[in-house]
Amino acid sequence: MAQRHLDPTDPRTGSGRGPGPGSMTGPTAGPATGPTAGPVPAEALAGYLRAQATEFLRALRLHRESGAGAASSEGSVEAALALRRSARRISGSLHTFQAALDPDWSEAMRPELAWVSGTLALEHACSARLERLLQALHRLSGTAALPAQGPAGAGSASGPGGPGGSARSSVPASVAARGASVAASPATTAGTRTTAAAERGSLTVGAAKAGALLDRQLTLARTRAHSTALQALGSSRFHAVADKVAVLASEVPLTPAASAADLRPPAEAARERLVDAVAALPLLTAGSPYNAEALVHGLSPDLAPHPQDAPWHQVRLLLRLHRYAHEVLYCAATPAAPPPDLPLLAAGEALDRHRDASEASAAAAHAARTPRIAPATAYALGVLHADQRHEVEAARYAFQRIWQKDVLGSL
Numbered sequence: 001m002a003q004r005h006l007d008p009t010d011p012r013t014g015s016g017r018g019p020g021p022g023s024m025t026g027p028t029a030g031p032a033t034g035p036t037a038g039p040v041p042a043e044a045l046a047g048y049l050r051a052q053a054t055e056f057l058r059a060l061r062l063h064r065e066s067g068a069g070a071a072s073s074e075g076s077v078e079a080a081l082a083l084r085r086s087a088r089r090i091s092g093s094l095h096t097f098q099a100a101l102d103p104d105w106s107e108a109m110r111p112e113l114a115w116v117s118g119t120l121a122l123e124h125a126c127s128a129r130l131e132r133l134l135q136a137l138h139r140l141s142g143t144a145a146l147p148a149q150g151p152a153g154a155g156s157a158s159g160p161g162g163p164g165g166s167a168r169s170s171v172p173a174s175v176a177a178r179g180a181s182v183a184a185s186p187a188t189t190a191g192t193r194t195t196a197a198a199e200r201g202s203l204t205v206g207a208a209k210a211g212a213l214l215d216r217q218l219t220l221a222r223t224r225a226h227s228t229a230l231q232a233l234g235s236s237r238f239h240a241v242a243d244k245v246a247v248l249a250s251e252v253p254l255t256p257a258a259s260a261a262d263l264r265p266p267a268e269a270a271r272e273r274l275v276d277a278v279a280a281l282p283l284l285t286a287g288s289p290y291n292a293e294a295l296v297h298g299l300s301p302d303l304a305p306h307p308q309d310a311p312w313h314q315v316r317l318l319l320r321l322h323r324y325a326h327e328v329l330y331c332a333a334t335p336a337a338p339p340p341d342l343p344l345l346a347a348g349e350a351l352d353r354h355r356d357a358s359e360a361s362a363a364a365a366h367a368a369r370t371p372r373i374a375p376a377t378a379y380a381l382g383v384l385h386a387d388q389r390h391e392v393e394a395a396r397y398a399f400q401r402i403w404q405k406d407v408l409g410s411l
């Protein structure tokens with residue numbers, strides 16, 4: 001599957017560069033939407049980190065109060081999402097503004113926060129992927145789409161990051177009802193399987209068997225991710241991270257030279273890395289609809305993530321770092337949450353759809369490699385894989401239009 005925590009300094013982006021739907025964005029640089037004029041002191045970073053650490057601790061308390069086992073609730077879903085949002089924002093800020101922070105402390109914290117965010121994201125990703133693939137099977141079979149099965153457990157959240165920091169924009173509201181968080185219960189899983197089996201009854205034999213195979217594989221992966229998340233939240237490693245975040249909520253380890261530092265140059269460097277990485281993308285090709293570029297290497301025996309997708313995933317993470325950097329600058333002028341930058345929000349959502357489709361196509365290809373499956377099942381999975389690769393292409397096309405038309409001029 002596609003990597004969620006690519007190296008910010010990956011040379012494939014052509015520049016230096018660390019979720020869910022890509023979420024509220026900070027304002028872009030420029031006099032019309034920029035937060036302040038003049039130097040931004042390091043104290044703005046300290047205030048932002050303290051606020052995010054407080055959100056992390058609040059979400060952790062909510063998660064413990066709401067429960068994470070069979071007696072789980074929607075509150076634990078929200079708490080898990082809030083934990084991920086805060087962890088990503090702290091980690092991203094440590095990367096962008098590392099020159100103003102104690103280097104040893106910063107380098108020790110960043111991988112731990114990435115581990116927390118990535119571990120909590122796995123179960124939600126499996127549920128979202130299964131939902132997406134079953135929806136696609138119904139659509140490709142000409143049957144009614146899967147009905148929504150309840151309110152989404154991944155909703156908005158407050159704080160400097162704004163709503164929806166880690167939800168997946170292309171996934172229906174029924175994701176959470178299928179057990180999309182670390183709080184899913186066995187009873188819910190059993191009911192979901194029964195519903196899915198009934199829904200597959202109206203499909204063709206090949207599509208129904210493909211859906212059953214995907215259901216088994218991704219439900220097993222989700223169950224394992226659920227157990228992994230529960231073990232992680234109870235581990236000494238997580239408690240050590242929580243202790244460090246608790247200290248961060250009251251004391252930010254700035255360097256002695258931070259008192260004279262200006263946060264604008266690092267934020268500008270994050271913007272330049274994003275622009276350079278987008279410039280390295282094949283936007284000219286992506287600007288032509290139905291160019292079939294995303295289907296190239298579709299029959300490759302390589303089990304690694306699709307080679308074309310990595311630079312796009314990297315741009316998605318760079319866009320997130322750019323947003324977080326401008327949240328810091330905005331908070332230097334006002335404690336209020338930054339207003340949404342609609343072009344960047346739309347660009348981020350297009351890249352989220354790209355990631356979701358890429359991972360879904362990889363899941364379909366993995367299922368198609370299952371030994372001794374029926375030809376009709378393999379055919380249905382092949383059609384499903386091609387459909388998701390076309391979704392990848394559509395997301396690239398949407399991002400290209402948004403970037404060229406709305407985003408590039410405002411950066």
